[in-house]
Amino acid sequence: xxxxxxxxxxxxxxxxxxxxxxxxxxxxxxxxxxxxxxxxxxxxxxxxxxxxxxxxxxxxxxxxxxxxxxxxxxxxxxxxxxxxxxxxxxxxxxxxxxxxxxxxxxxxxxxxxxxxxxxxxxxxxxxxxxxxxxxxxxxxxxxxxxxxxxxxxxxxxxxxxxxxxxxxxxxxxxxxxxxxxxxxxxxxxxxxxxxxxxxxxxxxxxxxxxxxxxxxxxxxxxxxxxxxxxxxxxxxxxxxxxxxxxxxxxxxxxxxxxxxxxxxxxxxxxxxxxxxxxxxxxxxxxxxxxxxxxxxxxxxxxxxxxxxxxxxxxxxxxxxxxxxxxxxxxxxxxxxxxxxxxxxxxxxxxxxxxxxxxxxxxxxxxxxxxxxxxxxxxxxxxxxxxxxxxxxxxxxxxxx
Amino acid sequence: xxxxxxxxxxxxxxxxxxxxxxxxxxxxxxxxxxxxxxxxxxxxxxxxxxxxxxxxxxxxxxxxxxxxxxxxxxxxxxxxxxxxxxxxxxxxxxxxxxxxxxxxxxxxxxxxxxxxxxxxxxxxxxxxxxxxxxxxxxxxxxxxxxxxxxxxxxxxxxxxxxxxxxxxxxxxxxxxxxxxxxxxxxxxxxxxxxxxxxxxxxxxx
Numbered sequence: 001x002x003x004x005x006x007x008x009x010x011x012x013x014x015x016x017x018x019x020x021x022x023x024x025x026x027x028x029x030x031x032x033x034x035x036x037x038x039x040x041x042x043x044x045x046x047x048x049x050x051x052x053x054x055x056x057x058x059x060x061x062x063x064x065x066x067x068x069x070x071x072x073x074x075x076x077x078x079x080x081x082x083x084x085x086x087x088x089x090x091x092x093x094x095x096x097x098x099x100x101x102x103x104x105x106x107x108x109x110x111x112x113x114x115x116x117x118x119x120x121x122x123x124x125x126x127x128x129x130x131x132x133x134x135x136x137x138x139x140x141x142x143x144x145x146x147x148x149x150x151x152x153x154x155x156x157x158x159x160x161x162x163x164x165x166x167x168x169x170x171x172x173x174x175x176x177x178x179x180x181x182x183x184x185x186x187x188x189x190x191x192x193x194x195x196x197x198x199x200x201x202x203x204x205x206x207x208x209x210x211x212x213x214x215x216x217x218x219x220x221x222x223x224x225x226x227x228x229x230x231x232x233x234x235x236x237x238x239x240x241x242x243x244x245x246x247x248x249x250x251x252x253x254x255x256x257x258x259x260x261x262x263x264x265x266x267x268x269x270x271x272x273x274x275x276x277x278x279x280x281x282x283x284x285x286x287x288x289x290x291x292x293x294x295x296x297x298x299x300x301x302x303x304x305x306x307x308x309x310x311x312x313x314x315x316x317x318x319x320x321x322x323x324x325x326x327x328x329x330x331x332x333x334x335x336x337x338x339x340x341x342x343x344x345x346x347x348x349x350x351x352x353x354x355x356x357x358x359x360x361x362x363x364x365x366x367x368x369x370x371x372x373x374x375x376x377x378x379x380x381x382x383x384x385x386x387x388x389x390x391x392x393x394x395x396x397x398x399x400x
Numbered sequence: 401x402x403x404x405x406x407x408x409x410x411x412x413x414x415x416x417x418x419x420x421x422x423x424x425x426x427x428x429x430x431x432x433x434x435x436x437x438x439x440x441x442x443x444x445x446x447x448x449x450x451x452x453x454x455x456x457x458x459x460x461x462x463x464x465x466x467x468x469x470x471x472x473x474x475x476x477x478x479x480x481x482x483x484x485x486x487x488x489x490x491x492x493x494x495x496x497x498x499x500x501x502x503x504x505x506x507x508x509x510x511x512x513x514x515x516x517x518x519x520x521x522x523x524x525x526x527x528x529x530x531x532x533x534x535x536x537x538x539x540x541x542x543x544x545x546x547x548x549x550x551x552x553x554x555x556x557x558x559x560x561x562x563x564x565x566x567x568x569x570x571x572x573x574x575x576x577x578x579x580x581x582x583x584x585x586x587x588x589x590x591x592x593x594x595x596x597x598x599x600x601x602x603x604x605x
Binding site: 004005012016019022023026027029030033034036037040108154155156157163173174175177178377380381395396397398399400 | 412415416419423426430433434437438440441444445448451452459460463464465467468471472473474493546547548558560561563600601602603
């Protein structure tokens with residue numbers, strides 16, 4: 001009996017020892033599972049933090065390429081490498097490590113052109129966006145966005161100062177996102193465009209220039225109001241796609257076949273630095289077509305103005321990006337010219353100050369133009385040659 | 401001497417019987433404990449695996465190696481519902497867009513488990529045939545927020561308005577001890593919630 005009891009006891013100890021070992025193993029596996037997930041999450045957080053630090057450095061100094069190597073952070077470390085890639089873009093690769101686990105993040109930066117903005121302004125002048133206003137494409141103001149009612153913004157909307165709802169029950173829709181505290185400054189000058197025209201484009205100075213673009217990829221031009229046009233191929237006239245008059249005005253119309261940026265530069269004020277739209281100026285191919293490769297950038301150091309003439313008194317069609325460094329997009333004699341129909345603009349407007357194109361009595365248009373402005377989706381990624389760029393880099397893609 | 405032998409036998413029988421009963425009770429308890437432990441471990445592993453896959457996918461909403469394929473990142477949101485979400489991404493970074501669709505099936509679909517509440521979780525990539533994951537998912541909920549941080553109400557007519565989201569997932573053991581489903585499922589449930597999922601790519605440009 002004593003021997004049997006001993007066998008029993010030994011047997012029980014053995015069996016329950018195995019059971020206990022198994023339970024302990026299961027318990028350890030559960031803990032290991034938890035620790036592994038924790039380490040993976042921490043590694044990712046460290047990589048994300050390192051990426052944010054490096055992005056901040058790059059935003060402050062676009063030439064920064066030093067990167068980081070094994071910077072201790074939160075119990076682990078991160079390393080960042082910054083390299084140049086094709087198309088003036090920058091690739092940032094970050095690795096975060098924590099207790100043997102690592103995570104990888106890669107960010108692609110690119111230069112940012114003003115052409116991408118469907119609407120940009122520095123001064124809104126107390127104008128608000130209300131119910132019925134719809135904006136396709138990115139929108140930015142260096143002041144605040146004032147809304148009244150329910151305007152709709154399909155593109156990413158950014159402001160420097162913030163959003164003001166008046167009344168507070170206003171319910172704007174931001175289908176592309178909204179971000180406040182974003183600063184996008186206008187360039188100090190138009191020298192890059194001017195230099196490009198001098199070195200590889202068509203450059204005029206101290207004279208107005210009349211340009212008529214033709215659908216056969218030629219351009220007719222003259223330098224006096226009543227003179228005769230000379231017609232040349234656009235490629236020969238402006239090999240790098242830039243046409244500039246310095247201390248003069250541009251008068252343009254026609255059908256653009258190709259990619260060109262025109263500029264009236266040299267001064268602010270009514271004297272010169274204005275681009276006058278004397279008639280429709282459109283592309284040879286509908287920009288909504290996937291086969292359209294035409295791009296037009298109209299840059300004015302002062303204003304882009306719809307001329308008051310017979311051709312423009314019954315609608316005007318404009319395709320291209322409009323840029324005004326010190327002024328805005330307006331219509332000549334907007335408050336006294338007769339009702340002139342609608343501005344059909346496909347492209348984008350970037351201006352220092354929002355200017356009127358028509359006059360209203362209450363909600364009724366009495367003079368000038370109504371507006372129908374659509375964004376050219378291609379401008380989200382393409383820009384006319386030597387079109388003004390922002391001082392900032394922008395994130396094109398973020399992989400994590 | 402004969403009397404002692406009989407006494408020994410009787411005593412051994414009694415003691416042995418008592419020990420045997422103790423062993424059977426211990427065995428039942430050991431089996432129960434082992435089953436519970438293994439069940440909880442499986443539950444935890446299911447959850448961490450699911451969360452790892454979801455986090456990997458949701459961080460890439462709106463990403464494409466060829467960024468020109470998504471000029472407007474907000475268009476990556478294809479459909480947003482309380483239990484379903486579909487979006488565009490580039491899973492293998494080959495510059496081609498992929499669509500990923502997360503949704504749950506009904507509890508009646510999953511009849512192989514005793515748990516009446518668990519259901520298949522589907523993750524469909526592009527136009528591939530749906531394959532259900534039997535992970536014991538009993539709750540799979542989304543809440544969406546716009547760019548101003550306001551909660552979006554269902555139905556969401558314009559998925560592009562989604563700027564961030566909250567994801568809640570609950571898993572239960574598909575076959576717990578004694579099939580105790582009625583009283584308190586929390587004993588066999590694990591819950592995970594990410595309060596704010598905001599893909600970086602939705603803020604691009």
